[in-house]
Amino acid sequence: MSHTLTLPSGDQLHYQLERRQRRTVGLKITAAGLVIHAPKRITQSHLESLIALKADWIRKKLAALTANQIPALQWQDGEQLLLLGNMFTLAIKHDLRSRAVEYAPGILHLAMPNHNDQTAVARKVVQWYKKQALVDFARRLALFSTRLGVALPTLFLSNAQTRWGSCNSKKEIRLNWRLLQAPPHIINYVICHELAHLKEMNHSAKFWAVVASIYPDYKSAEKELKTLSLQLHRM
Ligand SMILES: [Zn+2]
Incomplete structure:
Protein backbone atom coordinates (compact mmCIF):
# COMPACT_ATOMS: atom_id res chain seq x y z
CA MET A 1 0.00 0.00 0.00
CA ILE A 70 20.25 10.25 -14.74
CA PRO A 71 22.00 8.69 -17.71
CA ALA A 72 25.35 10.07 -18.83
CA LEU A 73 25.30 12.38 -21.82
CA GLN A 74 26.11 10.80 -25.14
CA TRP A 75 27.81 13.31 -27.39
CA GLN A 76 26.22 11.99 -30.53
CA ASP A 77 23.55 12.71 -33.09
CA GLY A 78 20.04 12.73 -31.62
CA GLU A 79 21.05 13.39 -28.02
CA GLN A 80 18.68 15.64 -26.04
CA LEU A 81 20.18 18.66 -24.33
CA LEU A 82 18.75 21.38 -22.10
CA LEU A 83 18.66 25.07 -22.86
CA LEU A 84 16.82 27.49 -20.56
CA GLY A 85 14.80 24.60 -19.20
CA ASN A 86 13.74 23.28 -22.61
CA MET A 87 14.95 20.20 -24.41
CA PHE A 88 16.51 20.43 -27.83
CA THR A 89 18.08 17.88 -30.13
CA LEU A 90 21.70 17.67 -31.13
CA ALA A 91 21.97 17.08 -34.90
CA ILE A 92 25.49 16.20 -36.01
CA LYS A 93 26.40 16.04 -39.67
CA HIS A 94 29.60 14.76 -41.19
CA ASP A 95 31.14 17.54 -43.24
CA LEU A 96 34.71 17.72 -44.49
CA ARG A 97 34.73 21.43 -45.13
CA SER A 98 32.27 23.02 -42.75
CA ARG A 99 32.52 23.39 -38.98
CA ALA A 100 29.33 25.36 -38.62
CA VAL A 101 27.26 25.46 -35.44
CA GLU A 102 23.74 26.67 -35.99
CA TYR A 103 20.79 26.81 -33.65
CA ALA A 104 17.26 26.57 -35.00
CA PRO A 105 14.39 26.30 -32.50
CA GLY A 106 14.58 22.80 -31.03
CA ILE A 107 17.72 21.73 -32.90
CA LEU A 108 21.41 22.47 -32.64
CA HIS A 109 23.05 21.67 -35.98
CA LEU A 110 26.70 20.74 -35.87
CA ALA A 111 28.81 20.13 -38.94
CA MET A 112 32.25 18.62 -38.50
CA PRO A 113 34.73 16.29 -40.16
CA ASN A 114 35.23 14.21 -37.00
CA HIS A 115 31.55 13.83 -36.13
CA ASN A 116 32.11 10.49 -34.36
CA ASP A 117 34.67 11.94 -31.97
CA GLN A 118 32.62 12.47 -28.81
CA THR A 119 35.30 14.60 -27.15
CA ALA A 120 35.39 16.92 -30.16
CA VAL A 121 31.59 17.14 -30.21
CA ALA A 122 31.50 17.88 -26.48
CA ARG A 123 34.10 20.62 -26.87
CA LYS A 124 32.14 22.24 -29.67
CA VAL A 125 28.83 22.13 -27.83
CA VAL A 126 30.29 23.45 -24.58
CA GLN A 127 31.94 26.27 -26.53
CA TRP A 128 28.56 27.16 -27.97
CA TYR A 129 26.94 27.09 -24.52
CA LYS A 130 29.57 29.42 -23.11
CA LYS A 131 29.06 31.90 -25.92
CA GLN A 132 25.27 31.92 -25.41
CA ALA A 133 25.66 32.03 -21.63
CA LEU A 134 27.76 35.17 -21.74
CA VAL A 135 25.15 37.05 -23.79
CA ASP A 136 22.20 35.74 -21.81
CA PHE A 137 23.69 36.28 -18.34
CA ALA A 138 24.95 39.78 -19.24
CA ARG A 139 21.44 40.87 -20.18
CA ARG A 140 19.95 39.53 -16.94
CA LEU A 141 22.76 41.03 -14.87
CA ALA A 142 22.11 44.46 -16.38
CA LEU A 143 18.40 44.15 -15.67
CA PHE A 144 18.71 43.08 -12.04
CA SER A 145 21.59 45.39 -11.12
CA THR A 146 19.41 48.29 -12.27
CA ARG A 147 16.56 46.94 -10.17
CA LEU A 148 18.82 46.66 -7.12
CA GLY A 149 20.34 50.08 -7.78
CA VAL A 150 23.98 48.94 -7.96
CA ALA A 151 26.60 49.60 -10.63
CA LEU A 152 26.86 46.87 -13.26
CA PRO A 153 29.48 44.37 -12.03
CA THR A 154 31.98 42.67 -14.33
CA LEU A 155 30.75 39.28 -15.50
CA PHE A 156 32.92 36.19 -15.90
CA LEU A 157 31.91 32.64 -16.69
CA SER A 158 32.99 29.90 -14.33
CA ASN A 159 33.46 26.19 -14.78
CA ALA A 160 33.17 25.29 -11.09
CA GLN A 161 32.04 21.80 -10.19
CA THR A 162 30.13 22.76 -7.07
CA ARG A 163 29.24 26.44 -7.17
CA TRP A 164 26.72 28.18 -9.37
CA GLY A 165 27.99 31.65 -8.79
CA SER A 166 30.38 33.77 -6.78
CA CYS A 167 31.02 37.41 -6.11
CA ASN A 168 34.11 39.19 -4.80
CA SER A 169 35.00 42.57 -3.32
CA LYS A 170 36.33 43.73 -6.70
CA LYS A 171 32.69 43.65 -7.85
CA GLU A 172 33.25 40.72 -10.15
CA ILE A 173 30.53 38.14 -10.55
CA ARG A 174 31.24 34.65 -11.78
CA LEU A 175 28.42 32.48 -13.09
CA ASN A 176 28.64 28.84 -14.05
CA TRP A 177 27.98 28.47 -17.78
CA ARG A 178 26.06 25.21 -17.02
CA LEU A 179 23.30 27.41 -15.60
CA LEU A 180 22.22 28.18 -19.15
CA GLN A 181 20.55 24.75 -19.12
CA ALA A 182 18.28 25.83 -16.23
CA PRO A 183 14.89 27.55 -16.58
CA PRO A 184 15.14 31.38 -16.74
CA HIS A 185 13.74 31.94 -13.24
CA ILE A 186 16.55 29.82 -11.78
CA ILE A 187 19.23 31.80 -13.65
CA ASN A 188 17.57 34.98 -12.42
CA TYR A 189 17.72 33.70 -8.85
CA VAL A 190 21.45 32.93 -8.98
CA ILE A 191 22.10 36.37 -10.47
CA CYS A 192 20.02 38.10 -7.78
CA HIS A 193 21.81 36.07 -5.11
CA GLU A 194 25.24 37.16 -6.34
CA LEU A 195 24.15 40.77 -6.85
CA ALA A 196 22.87 40.87 -3.26
CA HIS A 197 26.42 39.99 -2.16
CA LEU A 198 27.52 43.36 -3.53
CA LYS A 199 25.58 44.83 -0.63
CA GLU A 200 26.07 42.07 1.95
CA MET A 201 29.13 39.82 1.70
CA ASN A 202 27.61 37.08 3.87
CA HIS A 203 24.49 34.96 4.23
CA SER A 204 22.94 36.89 7.12
CA ALA A 205 19.26 37.74 7.51
CA LYS A 206 20.17 41.17 6.10
CA PHE A 207 21.58 39.50 3.00
CA TRP A 208 18.42 37.44 2.40
CA ALA A 209 16.32 40.58 2.81
CA VAL A 210 18.31 42.17 -0.04
CA VAL A 211 17.76 39.03 -2.17
CA ALA A 212 14.03 39.13 -1.38
CA SER A 213 13.82 42.77 -2.45
CA ILE A 214 14.59 41.78 -6.04
CA TYR A 215 13.63 38.08 -5.97
CA PRO A 216 10.84 37.43 -3.44
CA ASP A 217 10.45 33.69 -4.12
CA TYR A 218 14.12 32.87 -3.48
CA LYS A 219 13.41 29.96 -1.13
CA SER A 220 11.65 27.81 -3.70
CA ALA A 221 14.23 28.76 -6.35
CA GLU A 222 17.06 27.65 -4.05
CA LYS A 223 15.32 24.32 -3.51
CA GLU A 224 14.65 23.83 -7.20
CA LEU A 225 18.28 24.56 -8.04
CA LYS A 226 19.42 21.86 -5.61
CA THR A 227 17.10 19.35 -7.25
CA LEU A 228 18.32 20.33 -10.72
CA SER A 229 21.98 20.31 -9.78
CA LEU A 230 22.83 16.73 -10.77
CA GLN A 231 21.14 17.07 -14.10
CA LEU A 232 22.89 20.34 -14.91
CA HIS A 233 26.23 18.74 -14.09
CA ARG A 234 25.81 15.99 -16.67
CA MET A 235 27.46 18.40 -19.05
ZN1 LIG B 1 25.92 33.45 -1.50
Whole structure:
Protein backbone atom coordinates (compact mmCIF):
# COMPACT_ATOMS: atom_id res chain seq x y z
CA MET A 1 0.00 0.00 0.00
CA SER A 2 1.23 3.48 -0.90
CA HIS A 3 1.65 6.09 1.86
CA THR A 4 2.92 9.63 2.24
CA LEU A 5 4.57 10.89 5.40
CA THR A 6 5.23 14.58 6.03
CA LEU A 7 8.53 14.92 7.86
CA PRO A 8 9.25 17.58 10.52
CA SER A 9 11.29 19.39 7.82
CA GLY A 10 8.13 19.69 5.72
CA ASP A 11 9.45 17.32 3.07
CA GLN A 12 7.12 14.62 1.86
CA LEU A 13 8.24 11.04 1.88
CA HIS A 14 6.44 8.47 -0.23
CA TYR A 15 6.68 4.82 0.66
CA GLN A 16 5.17 1.42 0.04
CA LEU A 17 4.07 -0.36 3.17
CA GLU A 18 3.94 -4.12 3.40
CA ARG A 19 2.68 -5.68 6.63
CA ARG A 20 4.45 -8.90 7.37
CA GLN A 21 4.71 -11.60 9.97
CA ARG A 22 7.85 -10.14 11.56
CA ARG A 23 9.03 -8.42 14.71
CA THR A 24 11.14 -5.52 13.41
CA VAL A 25 10.63 -2.76 10.88
CA GLY A 26 12.71 -3.14 7.72
CA LEU A 27 13.52 -0.33 5.30
CA LYS A 28 14.56 -1.03 1.75
CA ILE A 29 15.35 1.30 -1.13
CA THR A 30 14.32 -0.25 -4.43
CA ALA A 31 14.08 1.11 -7.97
CA ALA A 32 10.50 2.07 -7.10
CA GLY A 33 11.58 4.03 -4.01
CA LEU A 34 11.23 3.35 -0.31
CA VAL A 35 9.62 0.05 0.75
CA ILE A 36 8.86 -0.65 4.38
CA HIS A 37 8.22 -4.07 5.84
CA ALA A 38 6.46 -3.74 9.17
CA PRO A 39 5.04 -6.11 11.77
CA LYS A 40 1.30 -6.60 11.48
CA ARG A 41 0.49 -5.07 14.85
CA ILE A 42 2.59 -1.91 14.86
CA THR A 43 0.44 1.25 14.83
CA GLN A 44 0.74 3.71 11.95
CA SER A 45 1.90 6.53 14.26
CA HIS A 46 4.59 4.39 15.88
CA LEU A 47 5.76 3.30 12.46
CA GLU A 48 5.91 6.87 11.18
CA SER A 49 7.96 8.05 14.16
CA LEU A 50 10.45 5.26 13.41
CA ILE A 51 10.61 6.32 9.75
CA ALA A 52 11.14 9.97 10.76
CA LEU A 53 14.18 8.90 12.82
CA LYS A 54 15.67 7.33 9.71
CA ALA A 55 14.80 10.29 7.47
CA ASP A 56 18.39 11.39 6.81
CA TRP A 57 19.49 7.92 5.80
CA ILE A 58 16.42 7.53 3.56
CA ARG A 59 16.95 10.89 1.89
CA LYS A 60 20.58 10.08 1.13
CA LYS A 61 19.71 6.71 -0.36
CA LEU A 62 16.89 8.15 -2.45
CA ALA A 63 19.14 10.94 -3.73
CA ALA A 64 21.75 8.36 -4.77
CA LEU A 65 19.04 6.42 -6.55
CA THR A 66 17.94 9.51 -8.49
CA ALA A 67 21.56 10.29 -9.36
CA ASN A 68 22.01 6.84 -10.85
CA GLN A 69 18.87 7.26 -12.88
CA ILE A 70 20.25 10.25 -14.74
CA PRO A 71 22.00 8.69 -17.71
CA ALA A 72 25.35 10.07 -18.83
CA LEU A 73 25.30 12.38 -21.82
CA GLN A 74 26.11 10.80 -25.14
CA TRP A 75 27.81 13.31 -27.39
CA GLN A 76 26.22 11.99 -30.53
CA ASP A 77 23.55 12.71 -33.09
CA GLY A 78 20.04 12.73 -31.62
CA GLU A 79 21.05 13.39 -28.02
CA GLN A 80 18.68 15.64 -26.04
CA LEU A 81 20.18 18.66 -24.33
CA LEU A 82 18.75 21.38 -22.10
CA LEU A 83 18.66 25.07 -22.86
CA LEU A 84 16.82 27.49 -20.56
CA GLY A 85 14.80 24.60 -19.20
CA ASN A 86 13.74 23.28 -22.61
CA MET A 87 14.95 20.20 -24.41
CA PHE A 88 16.51 20.43 -27.83
CA THR A 89 18.08 17.88 -30.13
CA LEU A 90 21.70 17.67 -31.13
CA ALA A 91 21.97 17.08 -34.90
CA ILE A 92 25.49 16.20 -36.01
CA LYS A 93 26.40 16.04 -39.67
CA HIS A 94 29.60 14.76 -41.19
CA ASP A 95 31.14 17.54 -43.24
CA LEU A 96 34.71 17.72 -44.49
CA ARG A 97 34.73 21.43 -45.13
CA SER A 98 32.27 23.02 -42.75
CA ARG A 99 32.52 23.39 -38.98
CA ALA A 100 29.33 25.36 -38.62
CA VAL A 101 27.26 25.46 -35.44
CA GLU A 102 23.74 26.67 -35.99
CA TYR A 103 20.79 26.81 -33.65
CA ALA A 104 17.26 26.57 -35.00
CA PRO A 105 14.39 26.30 -32.50
CA GLY A 106 14.58 22.80 -31.03
CA ILE A 107 17.72 21.73 -32.90
CA LEU A 108 21.41 22.47 -32.64
CA HIS A 109 23.05 21.67 -35.98
CA LEU A 110 26.70 20.74 -35.87
CA ALA A 111 28.81 20.13 -38.94
CA MET A 112 32.25 18.62 -38.50
CA PRO A 113 34.73 16.29 -40.16
CA ASN A 114 35.23 14.21 -37.00
CA HIS A 115 31.55 13.83 -36.13
CA ASN A 116 32.11 10.49 -34.36
CA ASP A 117 34.67 11.94 -31.97
CA GLN A 118 32.62 12.47 -28.81
CA THR A 119 35.30 14.60 -27.15
CA ALA A 120 35.39 16.92 -30.16
CA VAL A 121 31.59 17.14 -30.21
CA ALA A 122 31.50 17.88 -26.48
CA ARG A 123 34.10 20.62 -26.87
CA LYS A 124 32.14 22.24 -29.67
CA VAL A 125 28.83 22.13 -27.83
CA VAL A 126 30.29 23.45 -24.58
CA GLN A 127 31.94 26.27 -26.53
CA TRP A 128 28.56 27.16 -27.97
CA TYR A 129 26.94 27.09 -24.52
CA LYS A 130 29.57 29.42 -23.11
CA LYS A 131 29.06 31.90 -25.92
CA GLN A 132 25.27 31.92 -25.41
CA ALA A 133 25.66 32.03 -21.63
CA LEU A 134 27.76 35.17 -21.74
CA VAL A 135 25.15 37.05 -23.79
CA ASP A 136 22.20 35.74 -21.81
CA PHE A 137 23.69 36.28 -18.34
CA ALA A 138 24.95 39.78 -19.24
CA ARG A 139 21.44 40.87 -20.18
CA ARG A 140 19.95 39.53 -16.94
CA LEU A 141 22.76 41.03 -14.87
CA ALA A 142 22.11 44.46 -16.38
CA LEU A 143 18.40 44.15 -15.67
CA PHE A 144 18.71 43.08 -12.04
CA SER A 145 21.59 45.39 -11.12
CA THR A 146 19.41 48.29 -12.27
CA ARG A 147 16.56 46.94 -10.17
CA LEU A 148 18.82 46.66 -7.12
CA GLY A 149 20.34 50.08 -7.78
CA VAL A 150 23.98 48.94 -7.96
CA ALA A 151 26.60 49.60 -10.63
CA LEU A 152 26.86 46.87 -13.26
CA PRO A 153 29.48 44.37 -12.03
CA THR A 154 31.98 42.67 -14.33
CA LEU A 155 30.75 39.28 -15.50
CA PHE A 156 32.92 36.19 -15.90
CA LEU A 157 31.91 32.64 -16.69
CA SER A 158 32.99 29.90 -14.33
CA ASN A 159 33.46 26.19 -14.78
CA ALA A 160 33.17 25.29 -11.09
CA GLN A 161 32.04 21.80 -10.19
CA THR A 162 30.13 22.76 -7.07
CA ARG A 163 29.24 26.44 -7.17
CA TRP A 164 26.72 28.18 -9.37
CA GLY A 165 27.99 31.65 -8.79
CA SER A 166 30.38 33.77 -6.78
CA CYS A 167 31.02 37.41 -6.11
CA ASN A 168 34.11 39.19 -4.80
CA SER A 169 35.00 42.57 -3.32
CA LYS A 170 36.33 43.73 -6.70
CA LYS A 171 32.69 43.65 -7.85
CA GLU A 172 33.25 40.72 -10.15
CA ILE A 173 30.53 38.14 -10.55
CA ARG A 174 31.24 34.65 -11.78
CA LEU A 175 28.42 32.48 -13.09
CA ASN A 176 28.64 28.84 -14.05
CA TRP A 177 27.98 28.47 -17.78
CA ARG A 178 26.06 25.21 -17.02
CA LEU A 179 23.30 27.41 -15.60
CA LEU A 180 22.22 28.18 -19.15
CA GLN A 181 20.55 24.75 -19.12
CA ALA A 182 18.28 25.83 -16.23
CA PRO A 183 14.89 27.55 -16.58
CA PRO A 184 15.14 31.38 -16.74
CA HIS A 185 13.74 31.94 -13.24
CA ILE A 186 16.55 29.82 -11.78
CA ILE A 187 19.23 31.80 -13.65
CA ASN A 188 17.57 34.98 -12.42
CA TYR A 189 17.72 33.70 -8.85
CA VAL A 190 21.45 32.93 -8.98
CA ILE A 191 22.10 36.37 -10.47
CA CYS A 192 20.02 38.10 -7.78
CA HIS A 193 21.81 36.07 -5.11
CA GLU A 194 25.24 37.16 -6.34
CA LEU A 195 24.15 40.77 -6.85
CA ALA A 196 22.87 40.87 -3.26
CA HIS A 197 26.42 39.99 -2.16
CA LEU A 198 27.52 43.36 -3.53
CA LYS A 199 25.58 44.83 -0.63
CA GLU A 200 26.07 42.07 1.95
CA MET A 201 29.13 39.82 1.70
CA ASN A 202 27.61 37.08 3.87
CA HIS A 203 24.49 34.96 4.23
CA SER A 204 22.94 36.89 7.12
CA ALA A 205 19.26 37.74 7.51
CA LYS A 206 20.17 41.17 6.10
CA PHE A 207 21.58 39.50 3.00
CA TRP A 208 18.42 37.44 2.40
CA ALA A 209 16.32 40.58 2.81
CA VAL A 210 18.31 42.17 -0.04
CA VAL A 211 17.76 39.03 -2.17
CA ALA A 212 14.03 39.13 -1.38
CA SER A 213 13.82 42.77 -2.45
CA ILE A 214 14.59 41.78 -6.04
CA TYR A 215 13.63 38.08 -5.97
CA PRO A 216 10.84 37.43 -3.44
CA ASP A 217 10.45 33.69 -4.12
CA TYR A 218 14.12 32.87 -3.48
CA LYS A 219 13.41 29.96 -1.13
CA SER A 220 11.65 27.81 -3.70
CA ALA A 221 14.23 28.76 -6.35
CA GLU A 222 17.06 27.65 -4.05
CA LYS A 223 15.32 24.32 -3.51
CA GLU A 224 14.65 23.83 -7.20
CA LEU A 225 18.28 24.56 -8.04
CA LYS A 226 19.42 21.86 -5.61
CA THR A 227 17.10 19.35 -7.25
CA LEU A 228 18.32 20.33 -10.72
CA SER A 229 21.98 20.31 -9.78
CA LEU A 230 22.83 16.73 -10.77
CA GLN A 231 21.14 17.07 -14.10
CA LEU A 232 22.89 20.34 -14.91
CA HIS A 233 26.23 18.74 -14.09
CA ARG A 234 25.81 15.99 -16.67
CA MET A 235 27.46 18.40 -19.05
ZN1 LIG B 1 25.92 33.45 -1.50
